[in-house]
Amino acid sequence: MQFPPQSLPSADDYPSLLRPGTSLFARRASRLRTLAGSAPAADWLNRLALLCDAQQTAFDALGDLGLRLPAGFAWQQAVSAGREAEIEAAWPAIYPQLASAMAAAGVAVADLGSAQASLPAVRALLAGEAEAALQSPTEAVLAAALQVVWTRFAQGLDVPTGKVLLAERGHCPCCGSAPLGSIVFAGQGRGGARYQECSLCATRWNAVRARCTLCDDPGVVAYLGIEDAFPAVRAEACEHCKGYSKLYFQDKDLVVEPLADDLATLALDVLVGEQGYARGAPNPFLLTG
Amino acid sequence: MNMNRRQFFKVCSAGLGGSSIALMGFSPNAALAEVRTFKLARATETRNICPYCSVSCGVLIYSTGDKSKNSQSEIIHIEGDPDNPVNRGTLCPKGAGLRDMIQSQNRLKWPEVREAGASEWKKISWNEALDRIAKHMKADRDANFVAQNKDGVTVNRWTTTGFLASSAAQNETGYLTVKMLRALGMTSIDTQARI
Incomplete structure (x- = not known):
């Protein structure tokens, strides 16, 4: 007797890793413009949308880097380990393009030579090792240029379509950077699954729901959101480490975009900070000081 | 990490x-x-297991309230746990209605007893209930324990009482349950999580 193929929910399995799409920056720009709408910080969001547009243009012009995974790669370390120089070779050419786009929008940023001095601060932020957000528009544009080359690298990777046992879930398996938040998908197949999104290369990797991603403590996490506004955005706050990172729920808003929605919901950060929690997720476009 | x-x-x-x-x-x-x-607005999200059937689907339970004394905790939403390999976020219609069972006016929230001959159910404390269960178990075991079968082989079994374990029990709870019940000689042991 022949049985039909199994169609139980347990047969569904979603991949551990998702690589970024080729229109990532265009989607961010469009989302920023939507969010700008009637927001009090509309000018700011619209300027960042211009930066994302410039990133997409540079991304398209860059083309495939031609860097691939070594055969039998075991995912015990970040894919990029030891190849940073190769991957980043193009950023000094991209920075001036982004800088001129910002200059056209009325934001003055330093030239390439003086921007180099900001590199350590930007790297520390993206690695999740900075004690404050970035301080100047120059640093944000520098981070944007690095995002373009790293996203190009991540986009060219042949990531496995099934489960991968990652050695480290707190940092990006592709580039080793800290995640900027998590997206919870809606719909058939991977509905309800949570993926963290890398702040540098936008690779997404699966993480268990209802558990702190900053300290891995198995205790109960709280979800803080704004009543009657931004239903798709919640801060996941942990009583153990007193840290939080934001979650973006696609079932509340299908076009939610972690980087863009993060910037449009800084009010949530202020309110959550007042409750005594500190942010453990970097966003290179968030400036303070 | x-x-x-x-x-x-x-x-x-x-x-x-x-x-x-x-x-x-x-x-x-x-x-x-x-x-x-x-x-x-504040909510918590906790994992649990659906109590209904042997499939034991994972659920995520959302509740409000910050556990402070003057705030009332309330379950506001229950959905399938997408990380649980058994159900991958799905629930059957009965499981999807779990919240209504929890908040049902008719839900049993404390032990009750209907004495022999009485027509009314009477609320009793957990201590009283556990004492009564222990006494019933002891009386039944004393009356029906079989030390040797008719051929004189030692069997040490107690077949007149059975035990149904919870579907939410982990391996460790399951181990202790079997240890305890087998020590009493009980042979009819089952669990809601059995498939």
């Missing part, structure tokens, strides 16, 4: 009023005024 170098920072209203962010077109006054019009 490597936490050694991970740093945390606060996003405060003073930081958002800074000159760098203003340079990018951020208008602090309007944005910070907006913050004060918002109210923070």
Whole structure:
């Protein structure tokens, strides 16, 4: 007797890793413009949308880097380990393009030579090792240029379509950077699954729901959101480490975009900070000081 | 997880009023005024197992309340746990209605007993209930324990009482349950989680 193929929910399995799409920056720009709408910080969001547009243009012009995974790669370390120089070779050419786009929008940023001095601060932020957000528009544009080359690298990777046992879930398996938040998908197949999104290369990797991603403590996490506004955005706050990172729920808003929605919901950060929690997720476009 | 170098920072209203962010077109006054019009809502999300059938689907339970004395905790939503390999976020119609069972007016919330000959159910405490169960078990075991079968082989079995274990029990609970019941000689042991 022949049985039909199994169609139980347990047969569904979603991949551990998702690589970024080729229109990532265009989607961010469009989302920023939507969010700008009637927001009090509309000018700011619209300027960042211009930066994302410039990133997409540079991304398209860059083309495939031609860097691939070594055969039998075991995912015990970040894919990029030891190849940073190769991957980043193009950023000094991209920075001036982004800088001129910002200059056209009325934001003055330093030239390439003086921007180099900001590199350590930007790297520390993206690695999740900075004690404050970035301080100047120059640093944000520098981070944007690095995002373009790293996203190009991540986009060219042949990531496995099934489960991968990652050695480290707190940092990006592709580039080793800290995640900027998590997206919870809606719909058939991977509905309800949570993926963290890398702040540098936008690779997404699966993480268990209802558990702190900053300290891995198995205790109960709280979800803080704004009543009657931004239903798709919640801060996941942990009583153990007193840290939080934001979650973006696609079932509340299908076009939610972690980087863009993060910037449009800084009010949530202020309110959550007042409750005594500190942010453990970097966003290179968030400036303070 | 490597936490050694991970740093945390606060996003405060003073930081958002800074000159760098203003340079990018951020208008602090309007944005910070907006913050004060918002109210923070708090919920928790916890894992559990659906109590109904032997499939034992994973569920995520959302509740409000911050466990402080003057706030009432309430379950506001239950959905399938997408990380549970058994059901991958799905629930059957009965499981999807779990919240209504929890909040049902007819839900049994404490032990009750109907004495022999009585027609009414009477509320009793957990201690009383556990004592009664223990006494019934002992009486039944004393009356029906079989030490040897008719051929004189030692069997030490107690077949007149059975035990049904919870579907939410983990391996460790299951181990202790079997240890305890087998020590009493009980042979009819089953669990809701059996498939």
